[in-house]
Amino acid sequence: MAKPVLALEGVTKRYRIGTPAEVEVLHATNLSLASGEFSALIGPSGSGKSTLLNLIGLLDRPSGGTIQLAGQQTGRLTEAALTRLRGESLGFVFQFHHLINAFSVAENVCLPLMARDRRLTRSALTRAEALLDAVGLPGFGGRWPSELSGGQQQRVAVARALVVEPMLVLADEPTGNLDTGSADEIFALMRRFNREHGTAFLIVTHSTELARRCDRHIHILDGQVSG
Numbered sequence: 001m002a003k004p005v006l007a008l009e010g011v012t013k014r015y016r017i018g019t020p021a022e023v024e025v026l027h028a029t030n031l032s033l034a035s036g037e038f039s040a041l042i043g044p045s046g047s048g049k050s051t052l053l054n055l056i057g058l059l060d061r062p063s064g065g066t067i068q069l070a071g072q073q074t075g076r077l078t079e080a081a082l083t084r085l086r087g088e089s090l091g092f093v094f095q096f097h098h099l100i101n102a103f104s105v106a107e108n109v110c111l112p113l114m115a116r117d118r119r120l121t122r123s124a125l126t127r128a129e130a131l132l133d134a135v136g137l138p139g140f141g142g143r144w145p146s147e148l149s150g151g152q153q154q155r156v157a158v159a160r161a162l163v164v165e166p167m168l169v170l171a172d173e174p175t176g177n178l179d180t181g182s183a184d185e186i187f188a189l190m191r192r193f194n195r196e197h198g199t200a201f202l203i204v205t206h207s208t209e210l211a212r213r214c215d216r217h218i219h220i221l222d223g224q225v226s227g
């Protein structure tokens with residue numbers, strides 16, 4: 001089996017809902033994602049999908065257990081080290097594109113690189129233009145996000161997620177806000193990147209139609225992960 005990009009062992013998450021009450025929304029979870037795997041995460045609303053993605057994305061820390069990402073145990077890392085590892089290894093796509101309207105489309109694609117390098121470089125902009133070509137938006141770099149359709153904006157968000165050449169892209173309902181045609185295009189785009197670059201994807205989706213096109217189905221119900 002290919003080397004895992006991610007390994008969760010006994011990961012739990014509890015939220016404080018008042019003092020001292022706590023509720024466990026993710027129960028002892030073991031999950032491993034192999035390099036280049038294209039997986040769907042499927043579960044009803046409130047089952048813990050976003051909680052799991054936030055932990056994997058190093059945006060939140062688990063209440064128990066260990067998370068290994070890109071060969072590194074993350075538990076003892078400082079916030080700065082977590083930020084660096086996140087920036088180097090992960091790409092994020094959310095349900096809403098979160099593009100910044102004051103920045104051009106190309107600058108939006110460059111944001112993860114700007115966060116890393118603390119400046120906008122010529123090579124970053126060149127890379128953004130190449131990615132915009134790849135997501136079917138050639139020559140769109142100089143436009144404003146507000147000039148684009150919802151589907152086009154989400155394609156820009158996918159380009160932004162890919163700009164650091166992440167080993168794993170986490171996509172939380174990336175097509176939840178799109179019409180069927182645009183959803184299909186976004187999905188096809190991610191699948192193509194997966195095949196061409198070996199990028200692993202973990203995609204939360206409610207669509208059985210889209211999930212069918214994934215290599216692996218990971219199910220979650222009431223904070224219990226299987227598959």
Ligand SMILES: Nc1ncnc2c1ncn2[C@@H]1O[C@H](COP(=O)(O)OP(=O)(O)O)[C@@H](O)[C@H]1O
Binds near residue numbers: 025049052
């Ligand atoms: N910050 C939080 N504080 C307390 N409870 C939370 C918090 N975030 C999520 N939850 C609860 O955890 C459970 C799982 O939520 P979530 O991971 O968002 O589910 P999903 O993404 O599958 O809809 C839900 O019951 C939700 O209400």
Ligand SMILES: [Mg+2]
Binds near residue numbers: 049050
């Ligand atoms: Mg969610």
